[in-house]
Amino acid sequence: MSGLKSESNFEKLLAANQFVVTGELGPPKSADSTVIREKAGYLKGRVDAVNITDNQTAIVRMSSIAAGTIALQEGVEPVIQITCRDRNRIAIQSDVLGAYAIGLRNILCLTGDHQTFGNHPTSKNVYDMDSIQLVRMLKDMRDEKRFACGDEIRNGKNAPIVEPRIFIGAAANPFADPFEFRVIRLAKKIAAGADFIQTQCVYDMARFKEWMKQARNKGLHEKVKILAGVTPFKSVGMAKYMRDKVAGISVPDYYIERLSAAEDKAAEGINICVEQIKELREIEGVAGVHLMAIEWERRVPEIVERAGLLPRPSVK
Amino acid sequence: MIVAERKPFDEILSMIGNARKVLILGCGSCVTVCMAGGEKETQLLASTIRLSDKKQNITRELRCATIERQCDKEFFAAVANDVKWADIIVSMACGVGVQFCGEVFTDKEVVPALNTKFYGATVEQGVWSERCVGCGDCVLFKFGGICPIARCSKSLLNGPCGGSQNGMCEVDPENIQCGWQLIYDRMAAIGRLDLLEQNQPLKNWSTGRDGGPRRVVKEDATL
Amino acid sequence: MSKIVAFCCENSGHKVVESLGLSMPSNVDIRKIPCTGRLEIAQMLAEIEQGAEKVLVLACPLDNCKYVRGNQRAAKRVAAAKNALRDAGLSEDMIRIEFMSSLDKHKLKAVFVEMGVI
Missing domain, CATH: 3.40.50 (Rossmann fold)
Structure with missing residues (x-):
């Protein structure tokens, strides 16, 4: 296939206009690799790629590159998340070279949760750049074959240029404020060089559809592959927590009522998730779903199957 | 002050x-x-x-x-x-x-x-709040006179993160206004939202503290 | 006898003191001030440094100050002075504020009785 930017299987599927499914895998809060292997086992063959989170909610976990490498050994294609919170441009570029050399092909660029939310609230943050500048930096590394400082990516004057050919992603949150700025920000991410977008979990379908409409009006869905985020509710408590405590997530009350009325809350949570995936699939410009089953990876096979997304396609 | x-x-x-x-x-x-x-x-x-x-x-x-x-x-x-x-x-x-x-x-x-x-101003009697971090390369003209470096918890230059809700910052929704909501509202009020559509490149932080302790010499004032 | 200094607003506290018609014992030092909002934190502490056992501030009712918020300021400064007393290892009860109109004779009498003035 021509015109590909990386050697990512995930990119190939998107380029072939397959409706893709990505999963999420949170590395362990220890040096225990068996957790990753176990979670990868649930996801292998059920999703096309798996996001490996980067110290999400600012809690120390195994590095996303290390965990992603283990996932890759287990036959899962990782999407390495990189946040701007903990590393400056020197460290991030260095890590990207290393990630590519190991065989990692997808990177999702994030701003990162503020450290005050995590388990080291007294630490210093970095924010040398924002996620949009990070996207641009990776694009310049891949396409211009240059570091952020302008130097060529080569080990010496006579050494070959070996650039990290990464498939570059960014996140979008259609639910945060100011709402009018959200599509502008999406456009800026695309202008910076994002190849794919994964959104925050969609519960407020009406607002998401409005955001997609604004994106389509600007033709953005043709410039970037948009994957809609979904997260199954495990309980009423979790739904309420997402509604009340997580900034930038909007959970309509009827989901909470529906879960409250259900006998088996977890099963109902999965029912809701399956319905959401089916509804999202019908929206013009949605190229796939990003299934974030937070610490619930073992239920992913069931969700993907019931949503009619199995077997996963393969692309040569 | x-x-x-x-x-x-x-x-x-x-x-x-x-x-x-x-x-x-x-x-x-x-x-x-x-x-x-x-x-x-x-x-x-x-x-x-x-x-x-x-x-x-x-x-x-x-x-x-x-x-x-x-x-x-x-x-x-x-x-x-x-x-x-x-x-x-x-x-x-x-x-x-x-x-x-x-x-x-x-x-x-x-x-x-x-x-x-911090460098701040009196917002009301007995209340002061931060306005500037002394980055050494003022960018206020790009953001309607509101500094994203000083007033966004993450110093983001290309727009708000996902933690902006109802005009407040998730880092402290009671006390910290979202700097980017302020910038957006100001730009809308002065009809310059177009400026916010421009991608801001990586900032040169060397003019700030990251370049080491700083010094200003004004030649015509020296003895 | 322990010394008591009473800072009295001329619009309220001081009028009540006068209307009680008491001859104040020698250990009670009545100070007439134009508004309790004029009282500085260090001024209250200075009285304690100079030997006062108690500092009493008699201010107008909270919603009725001739200078609009003088009594509210006084309340906050009394709180700050109490903090300083705690810092110094002393009892915050050494400083006390009471709000009363110029007619509140019974209220002031009760305060004085409680403090052992009368």
């Missing part, structure tokens, strides 16, 4: 330790305005120390003085005799004044009575 607030009393007392002649030196500039280290605050601190000493049966002499400002050498001359007398100087200036006091009186121990917080 530079905004500061007084350290807890116990911390100040432990810095003074066994010193028996203590000069409490106020500053008549920024910290007088933000009511942390001016003449009134020197008196309050001195009074509290005397009451505490009396209770503990400690014999200690205290003197209070406040000079115009502690960031210019000439004003220190007025307190030279008090300094000579003192075992220790408790400076109620910002961190700049504390250090400068020590540079002028090199043989005296100088300790800080304040925690220096």
Whole structure:
């Protein structure tokens, strides 16, 4: 296939206009690799790629590159998340070279949760750049074959240029404020060089559809592959927590009522998730779903199957 | 101005330790305005120390003085005799004044009575808030006069993160306004939303603290 | 006898003191001030340093100050002075504020009785 930017299987599927499914895998809060292997086992063959989170909610976990490498050994294609919170441009570029050399092909660029939310609230943050500048930096590394400082990516004057050919992603949150700025920000991410977008979990379908409409009006869905985020509710408590405590997530009350009325809350949570995936699939410009089953990876096979997304396609 | 607030009393007392002649030196500039280290605050601190000493049966002499400002050498001359007398100087200036006091009186121990917080403004009586981080390369013209570096918790230059809700920042939804909501509203009001559609490149931080301690030389003013 | 200093607003507290028609014991020092909003934190502490056992501030009712917020300021400064007393290892009860109109004779009498003035 021509015109590909990386050697990512995930990119190939998107380029072939397959409706893709990505999963999420949170590395362990220890040096225990068996957790990753176990979670990868649930996801292998059920999703096309798996996001490996980067110290999400600012809690120390195994590095996303290390965990992603283990996932890759287990036959899962990782999407390495990189946040701007903990590393400056020197460290991030260095890590990207290393990630590519190991065989990692997808990177999702994030701003990162503020450290005050995590388990080291007294630490210093970095924010040398924002996620949009990070996207641009990776694009310049891949396409211009240059570091952020302008130097060529080569080990010496006579050494070959070996650039990290990464498939570059960014996140979008259609639910945060100011709402009018959200599509502008999406456009800026695309202008910076994002190849794919994964959104925050969609519960407020009406607002998401409005955001997609604004994106389509600007033709953005043709410039970037948009994957809609979904997260199954495990309980009423979790739904309420997402509604009340997580900034930038909007959970309509009827989901909470529906879960409250259900006998088996977890099963109902999965029912809701399956319905959401089916509804999202019908929206013009949605190229796939990003299934974030937070610490619930073992239920992913069931969700993907019931949503009619199995077997996963393969692309040569 | 530079905004500061007084350290807890116990911390100040432990810095003074066994010193028996203590000069409490106020500053008549920024910290007088933000009511942390001016003449009134020197008196309050001195009074509290005397009451505490009396209770503990400690014999200690205290003197209070406040000079115009502690960031210019000439004003220190007025307190030279008090300094000579003192075992220790408790400076109620910002961190700049504390250090400068020590540079002028090199043989005296100088300790800080304040925690220096930020460059800010009086938003209402008794309330100050941060406006500038001194990055050394002002970008206010790009953001409608509202600084994303100082006023966004993550110093983002290309728009708000996902933690902006109802105009507030998720880092402290009670007290911190989302800097990017402020920028957006301002740009909408002045009809310059187009500026926010431009991608801002990586910032050169070397003009700020990241370039090492800074210095400004104005040639025509030097002797 | 322990010394008591009473800072009295001329619009309220001081009028009540006068209307009680008491001859104040020698240990009670009545100070007439134009508004309790004029009172500085260090001023209250200075009285204690100089031997007062109690400092009493008699201010106008909270919603009725001739200078709009003088009494509210006084309340906050009394709180700050109490903090300083705690810092110094002393009892915050050494400083006390009471709000009363010029007619509140019974209220002031009760305060004085409680403090052992009368």
